[in-house]
Amino acid sequence: MSKKQETKARILDAAQVLFAERGFAETSLRAITTRANVNLASVNYHFGSKKSLIQAVFDRFLADFTKELSRELRLMDASSEPVTIELVLEGLIEPLITINKQQANGISIFMRLLGRAYAETQGHLRRYVTERYGHVLEQFTAQLQKAYPSLDMSQVFWRLHFMLGSLIFTLAGSEALREISESDFGQKVSIEELIHQIIPFLAAGMRAEA
């Protein structure tokens, strides 16, 4: 049996934050191990390589997130209440709120990581994520279509990505944006308030006439 999973977790914690803040290439293993207070070699010992560490960070994050999202979607499916776009979006938001409760700025970190994975054209990361967690996205798409059956699948696909763009982009930069908002308009907006401002925007966009 393994003695210390603590080192592994410490590395993941540090890597997660630094990757989100600076990016993958810009974050050295030395920066990670220094922050985690572990030895440099322990990364290669526990994860094999830097690339595998990056995947492990995504796995830990996405495993939790997709599990909870999938649960929300199944509950929605079983419920007798009619599915609306707002409900589907709430089901997506709920796991994010959970993340934010478990970790300070968790949403921002999560979204920054997602954005970076998305930006990787060449890298295997994007393929890895879509292959491993693509089924939840399909599940989500299915609910979306159920909420808006008159929209054909191709348009659901595109509008889904319009929504993801808004969400990932805004929440990834939410800290900076909230600071600007505060200095310009004098009122600090919480992440949860912000999210509940996005939902009507997205829902209205989904319902737009083609």
Add this chain to the structure above:
Amino acid sequence: MSKKQETKARILDAAQVLFAERGFAETSLRAITTRANVNLASVNYHFGSKKSLIQAVFDRFLADFTKELSRELRLMDASSEPVTIELVLEGLIEPLITINKQQANGISIFMRLLGRAYAETQGHLRRYVTERYGHVLEQFTAQLQKAYPSLDMSQVFWRLHFMLGSLIFTLAGSEALREISESDFGQKVSIEELIHQIIPFLAAGMRAEA
């Protein structure tokens, strides 16, 4: 007087594409100079440093774009026709179409660069861009508010960024998304078609009830 601006332009051309494709840290000066068929040292000779080269790439791109966008906005302001959200968005799209005509996949390259600049929290790049070209964004915001006067400034600010998220995210990944769309739904969507699908989505989102 300078003799050869050609080397400088060749470097910018190569750097622009590679930065958009792979990112800044992932693109070496050697990769750039090889692609541009120039000597390695010429980057430091003409631009001083890699960081300055990155800024120069943004400058060339944003100078053209903001100039044309600013012109569109001024025309709109002078026109007697009432300003609508759709019109403002068209004014934003128009310079993008121009870019795409001047350069293959120009929109995607431009948006990928913008996305990367946005993702840089620590780097000076984001601050550099916002300080140098922020006035055009303010101009754009002003028109948006004129098109929708009942929305208070703080909400205009947020919804503007919701829209930017959709645009940058979708258009940055448009090549991959259009391939998925083609294989899943059998129809290839052109960039221009795609853009004209986004506009009603964004406009409806802007008009959403709070």
Add this chain to the structure above:
DNA sequence: ACTTGTTTAAAACATACGTTTCAAGCGATG
């Protein structure tokens, strides 16, 4: 044609990085 300022070429430099190595440390098992 010679000089001068600018640009290119090739090589070298210093450094930061991911990875590997190997010895020491540790914890449980017999």
Add this chain to the structure above:
DNA sequence: CATCGCTTGAAACGTATGTTTTAAACAAGT
């Protein structure tokens, strides 16, 4: 207590990177 597998520590290795250097090539002015 001795032994064995797992984990940590410190150092070194090889390599790729941004930058600098120095000389050659070049264009233009007188």
